[in-house]
Amino acid sequence: MVKRKVVFRKKRQNRLGMFLVLMVVLMLLVVVSLKSAELRQKQETYAARERVLQEQIDAEKARTEEIEEYRKYTQTKKYVEEVAKDKLGLVNEGEIIYKPDE
Template sequence: MNKMGKSRRKRKDKWGNRMTLIGITFVVFSLAVTVTIKGATLKEKERYYAARMESLQTQVDKEQQRAKELEDYRIYVQTKQYIEEVAKQKLGLVKPDEILLKPSERQ
């Protein structure tokens, strides 16, 4: 009976070792699947953020160009040439040595 008990114990231990090995394999496989899925999700987010960053960089470039144009316009508005143009167009003023010609109103 002593030999029979040891034999059963060995089989039971072998079965336990197999179950442990199967359990560990299942856990490792589960972790691998989880990491793969999360990795794919992160890659998708990375692509989205890269596209968004490119779009925002384009907007920043446009706004910098617009700011430069506004600065150039601000400088132009402060020139004598601009003041004379506005005075002629909106106020109808002329320089003392200029002759103003108006078209006749014949029909």
């Protein structure tokens, strides 16, 4: 009879221990899954921000190319002539300013 009580007590303690281990494992599983979902959400946010920043970088590169082309254009003779005509009112030799009415 005494042996039976010891065996029963050991089984009861063993079940309690298994139950506690199971609860700890389940709690860890819940925490890990919540953190995983949070990390996925952060990853999506960062990916969206990365796309926006990449678009801004591409726009700035295009703008840089336009500015470089304009800089090259401003160093040409054609640009100098246009500015002289428009802003200073100068004309080339032999160029007719006004046409007489016929």
